[in-house]
Amino acid sequence: MQFERAEYDVRLTKTKERMEARGIDVLITVDPANMCYLTGYDGWSFYVPQCVVLAVDEPEPIWIGRKMDVNAAHVTTYLKQESVIGYPDDYVQSITKHPFDYVADKIAERGWDNRTIGVEMDNYYFTAQSFFSLQYKLPNARFQDLYSLVNWVRSVKSEAEVDYMRQAARIIENVMRTAIDAIEPGVRQCDAVAHIYHAQITGTPEFGGDYTAIVPMLPTGEGTSTPHLTWSDKPFVEGEATILELAGCRRRYHCPQARTMFLGEPPQKLTDATKWVLEGMEAALAAVRPGILCEDVEAAWRECVAKYGLTKDSRIGYSTGLNYPPDWGEHTMSLRPGDRTELEPNMCFHMILGIWMDDWGLEISETFRVTETGAECLANVPRDLVVKA
Amino acid sequence: MQFERAEYDVRLTKTKERMEARGIDVLITVDPANMCYLTGYDGWSFYVPQCVVLAVDEPEPIWIGRKMDVNAAHVTTYLKQESVIGYPDDYVQSITKHPFDYVADKIAERGWDNRTIGVEMDNYYFTAQSFFSLQYKLPNARFQDLYSLVNWVRSVKSEAEVDYMRQAARIIENVMRTAIDAIEPGVRQCDAVAHIYHAQITGTPEFGGDYTAIVPMLPTGEGTSTPHLTWSDKPFVEGEATILELAGCRRRYHCPQARTMFLGEPPQKLTDATKWVLEGMEAALAAVRPGILCEDVEAAWRECVAKYGLTKDSRIGYSTGLNYPPDWGEHTMSLRPGDRTELEPNMCFHMILGIWMDDWGLEISETFRVTETGAECLANVPRDLVVKA
Numbered sequence: 001m002q003f004e005r006a007e008y009d010v011r012l013t014k015t016k017e018r019m020e021a022r023g024i025d026v027l028i029t030v031d032p033a034n035m036c037y038l039t040g041y042d043g044w045s046f047y048v049p050q051c052v053v054l055a056v057d058e059p060e061p062i063w064i065g066r067k068m069d070v071n072a073a074h075v076t077t078y079l080k081q082e083s084v085i086g087y088p089d090d091y092v093q094s095i096t097k098h099p100f101d102y103v104a105d106k107i108a109e110r111g112w113d114n115r116t117i118g119v120e121m122d123n124y125y126f127t128a129q130s131f132f133s134l135q136y137k138l139p140n141a142r143f144q145d146l147y148s149l150v151n152w153v154r155s156v157k158s159e160a161e162v163d164y165m166r167q168a169a170r171i172i173e174n175v176m177r178t179a180i181d182a183i184e185p186g187v188r189q190c191d192a193v194a195h196i197y198h199a200q201i202t203g204t205p206e207f208g209g210d211y212t213a214i215v216p217m218l219p220t221g222e223g224t225s226t227p228h229l230t231w232s233d234k235p236f237v238e239g240e241a242t243i244l245e246l247a248g249c250r251r252r253y254h255c256p257q258a259r260t261m262f263l264g265e266p267p268q269k270l271t272d273a274t275k276w277v278l279e280g281m282e283a284a285l286a287a288v289r290p291g292i293l294c295e296d297v298e299a300a301w302r303e304c305v306a307k308y309g310l311t312k313d314s315r316i317g318y319s320t321g322l323n324y325p326p327d328w329g330e331h332t333m334s335l336r337p338g339d340r341t342e343l344e345p346n347m348c349f350h351m352i353l354g355i356w357m358d359d360w361g362l363e364i365s366e367t368f369r370v371t372e373t374g375a376e377c378l379a380n381v382p383r384d385l386v387v388k389a
Numbered sequence: 390m391q392f393e394r395a396e397y398d399v400r401l402t403k404t405k406e407r408m409e410a411r412g413i414d415v416l417i418t419v420d421p422a423n424m425c426y427l428t429g430y431d432g433w434s435f436y437v438p439q440c441v442v443l444a445v446d447e448p449e450p451i452w453i454g455r456k457m458d459v460n461a462a463h464v465t466t467y468l469k470q471e472s473v474i475g476y477p478d479d480y481v482q483s484i485t486k487h488p489f490d491y492v493a494d495k496i497a498e499r500g501w502d503n504r505t506i507g508v509e510m511d512n513y514y515f516t517a518q519s520f521f522s523l524q525y526k527l528p529n530a531r532f533q534d535l536y537s538l539v540n541w542v543r544s545v546k547s548e549a550e551v552d553y554m555r556q557a558a559r560i561i562e563n564v565m566r567t568a569i570d571a572i573e574p575g576v577r578q579c580d581a582v583a584h585i586y587h588a589q590i591t592g593t594p595e596f597g598g599d600y601t602a603i604v605p606m607l608p609t610g611e612g613t614s615t616p617h618l619t620w621s622d623k624p625f626v627e628g629e630a631t632i633l634e635l636a637g638c639r640r641r642y643h644c645p646q647a648r649t650m651f652l653g654e655p656p657q658k659l660t661d662a663t664k665w666v667l668e669g670m671e672a673a674l675a676a677v678r679p680g681i682l683c684e685d686v687e688a689a690w691r692e693c694v695a696k697y698g699l700t701k702d703s704r705i706g707y708s709t710g711l712n713y714p715p716d717w718g719e720h721t722m723s724l725r726p727g728d729r730t731e732l733e734p735n736m737c738f739h740m741i742l743g744i745w746m747d748d749w750g751l752e753i754s755e756t757f758r759v760t761e762t763g764a765e766c767l768a769n770v771p772r773d774l775v776v777k778a
Contacts, residue, residue, distance in 0.1 A: 069617055201586055
């Protein structure tokens with residue numbers, strides 16, 4: 001297990017407090033990060049339905065998943081033998097029955113079928129069919145959207161979690177250096193990405209790296225006008241920019257970071273925009289402190305870059321930490337107008353300043369922790385446009 | 390684009406034929422592989438809601454996604470400018486509005502709101518909330534489960550698709566060799582996996598590799614009792630087994646493969662079980678030919694290994710090809726009792742013979758194409774237990 005047992009107890013207690021405040025008796029979480037957070041469970045089995053079920057009046061949760069993954073729960077969690085339940089394999093990708101039929105049966109067996117059950121209505125791993133199966137099999141239950149309840153508990157990190165994020169920061173420092181070294185005119189994109197992956201996974205001599213919840217994204221050339229393109233086997237080209245949005249990951253904890261490179265003499269518009277973005281980032285980071293609102297951080301950026309005529313209509317950041325594919329964001333806070341969440345110490349954000357124009361763009365980002373007095377950027381990599389002439 | 394435009398036209402025609410047969414007027418697909426299959430779209434943007442909408446009486450589909458990803462659709466698809474629609478960023482992870490509210494508006498604008506709309510009820514990327522948003526905003530529409538309609542079109546590959554799978558096979562041959570070379574007693578698991586990733590992504594001198602829909606899985610020691618564990622930074626240990634379930638990926642087309650290694654002198658139970666599994670695999674592969682049923686292939690395995698007292702209560706394979714995380718399986722056919730789908734030429738399967746006991750296990754697998762007369766294993770790697778003494 002990645003944490004002391006006492007840390008899991010704190011997590012369960014905080015989760016139950018939020019359940020009680022919302023009148024939720026039984027929580028079903030399918031988010032792999034939430035399942036890991038509450039029990040330690042870690043395996044690439046989330047491609048089939050599985051969940052952790054926590055009743056507010058029971059000391060421990062139960063894990064329900066595919067039978068072949070039961071031993072993964074025994075290996076990675078603190079759960080008692082009887083708290084790990086496997087469904088038969090013929091539930092997998094069947095059109096006559098669904099794993100959540102089985103989950104519903106287990107809930108009914110425990111007498112929880114007339115209680116208020118919280119579910120993650122907008123989580124990737126809670127399909128429309130999953131919900132229908134539960135509703136059909138548990139007609140007396142009252143269902144309520146959890147609205148990322150466990151994600152919100154996760155949003156304030158423990159010291160042990162921050163330690164893992166700092167280790168992830170050491171990894172991204174190596175990764176970014178490796179990427180910048182590897183990218184040259186004529187080098188195939190896939191060959192540079194192979195080096196990036198190697199650095200992400202090998203980690204440092206002290207600790208190894210884990211897979212990141214998002215793969216390396218590196219739009220290049222005209223592709224820099226959009227953020228989420230991956231790579232091809234075409235070579236990098238002299239006179240073109242490349243955006244690197246990468247992360248280090250340590251025991252599922254992420255430190256994402258973006259930088260922009262140019263091979264050759266960068267155009268004035270790119271160097272100007274970089275200067276403005278860097279100034280805006282300084283302003284936004286300087287605004288961070290406990291008690292300030294998420295939208296205030298964005299306002300500091302917005303006001304700073306307005307004088308240059310620069311606008312950005314997408315959010316400038318989101319909370320991050322423990323996660324699994326397809327996203328390293330926590331789906332709680334966004335740094336954008338209207339998000340009136342107050343910052344607290346040990347919240348962690350990825351502040352990503354991406355500007356995407358018709359046929360060019362740039363990204364510069366930092367992952368920061370909210371301290372007692374300000375912002376601590378976790379990784380230490382120069383922020384400026386990387387120019388290789 | 391990865392294929393000739395004519396190939397996309399064939400895919401659209403086949404999809405519309407199935408829509409007509411099922412009385413579906415408008416299809417909404419959120420599966421990233423289906424979106425790519427129908428339009429060419431390729432980017433890691435599926436962590437926010439997005440879809441391709443195809444009306445049975447329109448020549449081309451439309452793409453709806455996040456505004457910042459619109460340029461990714463322009464870069465990677467054949468779609469006309471006006472067929473690519475971006476929703477504003479404040480729909481992202483909001484608790485007051487949902488991207489599928491926006492999708493519903495676009496459907497209503499086209500007058501499709503009183504038609505029969507097919508949706509992917511059990512797809513990862515079609516959350517319960519996505520469906521509720523559509524239902525609420527389109528009260529006159531009739532919704533129908535697509536039951537993987539596009540996935541079924543995908544299940545029979547074109548020659549161009551088979552070519553990519555053969556390239557993926559060349560990659561997995563390199564990857565498996567690299568993995569076997571790297572794993573030694575005392576080597577950290579993460580360091581071996583770093584080499585595996587490097588080989589996956591760098592590909593061959595002729596073509597590069599792409600990210601696989603599932604990360605390298607390599608349970609080791611007691612972990613071999615379950616299939617979906619990833620790695621740690623602990624060293625491999627003399628006297629222990631390691632299961633390698635890896636893939637090569639070329640332009641999103643996969644060739645998965647599993648092998649089992651032992652460091653030292655393997656126990657008799659492992660060498661015996663390997664012998665039985667290899668014999669069962671030969672029997673199952675020999676049964677493959679067009680016209681035979683999925684369940685018949687499994688029966689050939691079952692009958693062969695029964696004489697050794699070996700049983701396996703999970704499916705022995707599934708169709709594979711084009712895919713995105715979290716799964717390289719196509720969610721159509723399974724090689725198991727009750728699946729009476731007839732095999733056709735150019736269907737491709739991952740036959741995975743995994744045996745997981747209390748504290749040990751093994752896996753051996755092949756990805757094969759159904760030919761006019763039998764099975765063609767795409768990659769050429771010795772199947773036997775790999776013993777490093």
